[in-house]
Amino acid sequence: MSNLLEIRNISKSFGNKTVLKDVTFNVPSGSIVGFIGDNGAGKSTTFKTVLGLISKDRGTVKIFGKENLNKHAKSKEEIGVVFDAMNLPAHLTIKQLNKVFGKLFGSWDQDNFYRLVNSFSLPIDKKVNKFSRGMSMKLSVAVALSHNAKLLILDEATGGLDPSSREELLDELKSFVSKSNGGILLSSHIMSDVEKIASHLVIIKDGEILLNEEKNKVLESYAIVDIDEEQLTLLNKDIVVAKRDCGSYFSVLVSDKQKLLNGITAKTISIEEMSVFLTRSEK
Known part of the structure; x- marks a missing residue:
């Protein structure tokens, strides 16, 4: 099984505070990696380092076998990202967003986008800034799943959702992996979500990996x-x-x-x- 994401010994400090200490793990194709840790454990810093949003002090990050993601525009299109805070243009409607993303992504799948929007019961003519947090998260996931990404990086993507909506979203994530043989790195404070869909578990505390194991082995052994x-x-x-x-x-x-x-x-x-x-x- 090839690795879509390989993180090797990445470390990061802000001033005198070390926030990542030799963090190492993989996201293999066909896997959902549950990334678990308390607030401040280093999950979001890991995500931002992987995406090149902040620099790392040392270590390597390879996505699809390549370093320096910012130099590979095509590879960036093959990554779907959802952060806890929504990063979509707030003044646009879903209908307008569809047109924007159709021009932005060469592989934009309008049919799948509208399928997800309808499945998630999202209003297409309402401005995004009028959405609840749960609606915003569902929209972000719909976008991430609609440009033929191979790797999804999801930071608390089920936050703010009621149990029925979470179940629906998790089903879509499982379907994405089974159909595309893609991979997902998923952080969540909702352990039942992780237990339900993750194939691998990575637990981080104070910037250090405490556990990196296949979920089935953990539950069995x-x-x-x-x-x-x-x-x-x-x-x-x-x-x-x-x-x-x-x-x-x-x-x-x-x-x-x-x-x-x-x-x-x-x-x-x-x-x-x-x-x-x-x-x-x-x-």
Whole structure:
């Protein structure tokens, strides 16, 4: 499986504050990578660095195998981007936006755009600045899905949507990947969305990647065990991902519950529980 996006050891500081520390992960073709982390963890800075909106201090970013995205106009057209704050011209209507994007993108798909607009129940003659946040996010996703992009970079794209609208949008994202063999990098605070559609998980804390794994492996092999200090010393160190000192016992996240000692009971874990555990634990 080829990688649409390869991020290698990117680091970024603003003054004395380091916001990214050797961040490394891929977005393979045919994958949806759930990018998880608290506010301020480094998700948006990673996105902006990938897109060349801010400079990185070191490391490499390759999109479709190429560095320096700004030098490759054709490649830029093959990327669909949705940020938490909408970046569409606020004074235009959907009908007017369609004409603008028809001239802007050589591969603009008007039929698909209007299909999505109708599916998302968006008014075509209403100015964008009159849209609710949820409507604005749906419009941004409709645009991103309508110029034959290969890679989607979505920052909180399901924010502000009711459960029914989120379900509909997630179905469109899954359909995009299955039909085009494209890839999606998706950040979201809604763990049920990530768990529903992601094929890979990347968890970031304080600018550092804590987990980079296929979702199925996490759900099948990862677990939490509550053990005493003696059991902790006997535990295979290779499977310890993170631990928390709970006073009278230790709570430990392990990457392979099959390698646990007899007598230790493993608790299955959801993506949300694992995310919270990792971001509040010792490495």
